[in-house]
Amino acid sequence: MFGIHDLGVFVVSGLLLNIMPGPDSLLIMTRSATQGARAGCTAALGIGAGTFVHIFAAALGLSAILSTSATAFSVVKYIGAAYILYLAFGLVRSKPRDAVAPVALAPLPYSKIFAQGFLTNVLNPKVALFFLAFVPQFIDADAPHKAVAFIILGCIFNINGMLWCNGLALFTARASSRLKLNPRASLWLNRATGGLFAWLGVKLALSKIT
Numbered sequence: 001m002f003g004i005h006d007l008g009v010f011v012v013s014g015l016l017l018n019i020m021p022g023p024d025s026l027l028i029m030t031r032s033a034t035q036g037a038r039a040g041c042t043a044a045l046g047i048g049a050g051t052f053v054h055i056f057a058a059a060l061g062l063s064a065i066l067s068t069s070a071t072a073f074s075v076v077k078y079i080g081a082a083y084i085l086y087l088a089f090g091l092v093r094s095k096p097r098d099a100v101a102p103v104a105l106a107p108l109p110y111s112k113i114f115a116q117g118f119l120t121n122v123l124n125p126k127v128a129l130f131f132l133a134f135v136p137q138f139i140d141a142d143a144p145h146k147a148v149a150f151i152i153l154g155c156i157f158n159i160n161g162m163l164w165c166n167g168l169a170l171f172t173a174r175a176s177s178r179l180k181l182n183p184r185a186s187l188w189l190n191r192a193t194g195g196l197f198a199w200l201g202v203k204l205a206l207s208k209i210t
Helices: 008-021 025-035 037-066 069-092 110-122 125-138 146-178 183-206
Strands: none
Touching: 008 125, 008 146, 025 037, 025 110, 025 146, 037 110, 037 125, 069 146, 069 183, 125 146
8 A cells, every 4th residue: 555565574673773772762761760751751752753854854855856756766765775784784783882871961841851852853864864765665666655655654663663762761760760771682682673674775675676
């Protein structure tokens, strides 16, 4: 439907990406540890709102440029595959020191926490690059409504991410500020995600342009 394929792979890939420790997770954990679950969930909502900005901007921009050319869309997918392989290389080569852990932050009003989460996400160019590279891999080059397919996949990704982020906020608040990410677990999670991304990149590189 809507030219979307391999939806199950997309969902699993998105969940692994959201679970992988990063700046968003670090912000949620620190706010939860410092001010409780409500503050962590507020940060998660801000991050989710920022992600929606990236989703709609990427969908509309991609549609405007490529909606009339299946070949151009396929070229973008190949460029995206190269970027995914680049990400995979970095993840597979992760070292234990790459793991992140929460640090203490001064308490803030909830409105500022939301804004902090929103701006942290929406001003991160890596998020925009990721959506442009990742989402088109699951949309057919000849799909009649690419923007709609992009938005649907983006919303699925973001909703799953929001469920994880809010769960992380609740768990961190319960564990309090003593919670730290296990460096070995973070290392192998990075490598597993890198392996999945490498598989996706190779899968696209070997596919035919339609």
